[in-house]
């Protein structure tokens with residue numbers, strides 16, 4: 001408990017706030033792993049190991065106006081996103097990563113004590129942002145194949161429910177929620193936030209439904225398919241009135257000019273980027289087959305750029321550490337519903353080869 005000095009004055013509900021456990025940064029592993037930091041294989045944060053479009057690097061190297069603030073109304077950016085997402089710019093708001101939009105949506109809707117329905121296990125940022133806003137997270141467990149239990153979601157609704165979250169495909173499990181299930185949840189009339197961070201890998205989207213459903217909000221990102229995680233740019237598609245509110249409450253200039261240039265250049269290079277998305281999907285299926293051969297792992301089918309695995313010998317923590325010692329980072333989970341599990345991002349073929357060789361050496 002905070003008790004003295006300046007700490008005494010902070011918000012009492014944040015004293016025991018646990019924060020967000022971000023992945024290990026390679027630079028913190030200098031000298032602690034068997035390979036030089038530059039050779040670390042990062043399969044822990046669902047980044048795109050092909051990188052971004054070379055057009056982005058070229059344009060950023062010569063961009064002249066870094067001394068000028070971006071357009072706060074995101075006019076050009078929203079127009080570019082209109083073309084890509086196929087919805088009117090008045091529905092679009094961009095953020096410094098889609099994570100920022102999750103935070104903004106919660107700030108807009110949540111009063112202390114309001115409830116948010118979350119289909120667990122899922123992306124940890126929902127818990128983080130809900131707690132930060134003083135909301136209460138109501139957790140509805142997915143079934144043993146990590147499918148959303150639509151009836152249980154509906155049964156969890158109370159008069160305090162403000163938003164229902166759905167991640168599609170889900171992180172960390174890679175599971176899709178079929179359109180029918182999402183429609184049933186939308187028919188409750190409550191605001192539904194569908195996070196489609198991995199849309200380009202799954203091909204599944206509810207964006208075409210936005211003009212039909214006034215309660216539908218969809219989030220997308222450039223972090224995964226376009227390889228721009230480090231630049232932080234995502235966007236959301238909202239009912240126009242909600243988009244207006246979000247633009248009003250966001251921090252000024254929330255998307256920087258480098259991110260704007262990067263979006264513009266990525267969208268000029270869609271074929272190149274989608275070719276790499278297809279390569280990652282092909283690699284995902286090869287990795288899945290290789291993981292299946294290891295009898296002590298149970299990989300789950302995935303529609304995203306990662307594969308979730310149960311470690312059947314109960315040694316997931318040890319496995320994560322042994323892989324890390326060899327310079328391979330994967331995400332390890334040890335929470336209710338995610339006991340002894342790891343999540344492996346899909347990289348290039350050589351990353352799969354390095355990982356599989358390491359897994360064979362470590363053994364079950």
Ligand SMILES: Cc1ncc(COP(=O)(O)O)c(C=O)c1O
Nearest residue numbers: 097098099123171197221223234
């Ligand atoms: C479901 C989901 N939503 C959002 C994000 C974060 O996206 P961004 O980098 O745009 O903040 C991630 C990243 O891992 C994710 O898995």
